[in-house]
Amino acid sequence: MANSDNAPKKPKKPIAPRVEMPTQPPRERTGNFDEVALGYTREQALAEAERCLQCKKPACVKGCPVEVPIKDFIERLQHDDVPGAYEVIKSTNSLPAVCGRVCPQEVQCEGACILGKKGEPVAIGRLERYTADTFMANSACEHMNGEGRSCAPIREDLKVACIGSGPSSLTCAGYLSSRGIKVSVFEALHELGGVLVYGIPEFRLPKSIVAQEVDALREQQVDLLTNWVGGKTIEISELFEAGYKAVFVGVGAGLPRFLNIPGENLIGVFSANEYLTRVNLGRAYKFPEADTPTYPGKHVAVFGAGNVAMDAARTAVRLGAERVSIVYRRTKGEMPARVEELDHAIEEGVELQILSSPLEFVGNEQGFLKSVILQRMELGEPDDSGRRRPVPIEDDRFELECDLAIIAVGTSPNPILLEASPELKLNKWGYVKVDETTGETSMANVFAGGDIVTGAATVISAMGAGRRAGMEIARRLMDE
């Protein structure tokens, strides 16, 4: 029974089907690194926006970790008012072009959308992406502050440092600079954006989109320092000595985990981080025009089934592998990846080797990988996570031929900054302990957020943390 508050304004109107988003056809896209999902046209966006019921009590907003006023921005779109829609989104989300592409909408806003109870939910993510992409033609200051407003004057005496340049730091920097605070971002790599540039591939999130969001910060007079390693080139205590009033730590959770099985250091066994960093940050897909090489694989086995595994598998397809298999202990239904990415991977020919768990990598005399021995599994009783636990089937083992293995089973906290700052208290998993409402760490005026606090999570949750810390820092520095 529909709740009367949420009853559609025009009852009985049949629910129109969701407007599909055009994509590059699978046969074409496996031969390039261009973006797969092409985005809505104006007509498609208007038609999709029209499906929104404008509920009195919109459920969608609660599903969004940064509480984008979804109903309001869609209403603007219904009137073809893209700048208005953009301003509404930007009031809580500083990277909409990124979020519209990579958020797991099906479990967030779209998962909660009331329309989804009867039919398909409104394609909120695609509308967000349409709004951001369409608006991008405007100047960067307008990006940050909404149309018509100018940048706040930057006060050089109020300085804040952000360590790392992933979505958490960029959001924190964006928020603070929009309040007139001088921000310096210290990034260890030579490119800004964190996982958005070295992890998520071009075909899902073009670097130019991230660069646009970064440029918006540059225009806000944020100092962006690359090749600066927190804990090595500069320590937290030294930042305070240099006059910074607060520090935000957003260094991600980069240290790759391995399977800890025999043969793991054979040539041809890679962490997903290495494989993706070579291809994305090093542009190895252009080798030899770009210098960083990647490892060719004919038969590729990817271990894990999250977004990282999908990205690695689809990258291997594009680099010309003959067969790419995702090896996973459970079944397709339990795979943690975004549904859209899993579907795209399957369309592109990625095979699923489910109910299989790796036991040992086998190599040749020269130390090159030849195959992997897998253990067959079945699903048993649900475990703590509520998912059915994979149990080995006694004596049922088999060998999968592979010359490239990519391990995507998660990461641990990167030790560099943490070892250099023993005052930072960690939780029992080794991540930085923070006050949940402010993001402050055990060190006064040092805040942290994103994957270094939560462990590998999502872009939007990292952004939420950056924003929370930014608000608290601004409150303290400016008595807001």
Added chain:
Amino acid sequence: MIEISAPPARILAKERLIPGQTSKLVIDAPHIARKARPGNFVILRIAPEGERIPLTIADTDPEAGTVTIVYLVLGKTTAALEQLGEGDTILDLCGPLGKETHIEKVGTVICVGGGTGIAAMHHIAKGHHMAGNRVVAIVGARSENLLLFCDELESFCPELEICTDDGSCGHKGFVTDILQKRLEEDSEIGEVVAVGPVPMMAAVARVAKPFNVKTTVSLNSIMVDGIGMCGACRVTVGGETKFACVDGPEFDGLQVDFNELNKRLTAFKPQEAISYEEWKKSHGQ
């Protein structure tokens, strides 16, 4: 007050130590020089589509704000680096990376260096000297003209032993011959340090093992990010997987699986050859 500034990493001085093969660059990088310790390395990139390569910090002058690197021309990136001269800038210079050398006052330390590794060994030896240790340096190269840093080492090492494969200078033979003799003669050696090609470091560890003396080696595994995020640099030490860039690059040589390291260094041989050949063609070489 600490100043946060990073001038473009300009090459202030270049010395061709072995023409066409090994050069030394003094680079303007005050923020790195301030923090660099013996054992640290930098990662650099010289072109927009270039590869990130690790090079040891061979010396620093914190006052002048400079770091010194010494490289051997091996492939495309180092060949292109060799084309740069005084006044040119390095596109990206990141550091100091890696753990600094663990230096204790132990009395006598034998520092063994091979080939380009002599440069890195020199910075570690200097650290030991500053800490009050007596440094015995043993350096080796194929031939006299390939020796490096002998004057610098001589300036603070009470003893400098030179070995060449062809006998053109010093002892004809390997550094391990001299090391073996010293370890037999002198039971007071506190530590052995070795930096050089993998087979040399493996040999040093083999020789030192029976004497049960602390043996430190600096591992040159293949690196990508250099900050512990990719796992490319993993090496097996004492049966455990370690990341050379964050856990090292220096490790207990008696525990290192040199055989595995040697194999892993060949992972990209075919691609490296393609890269270098294309570069040579486009540079008329």
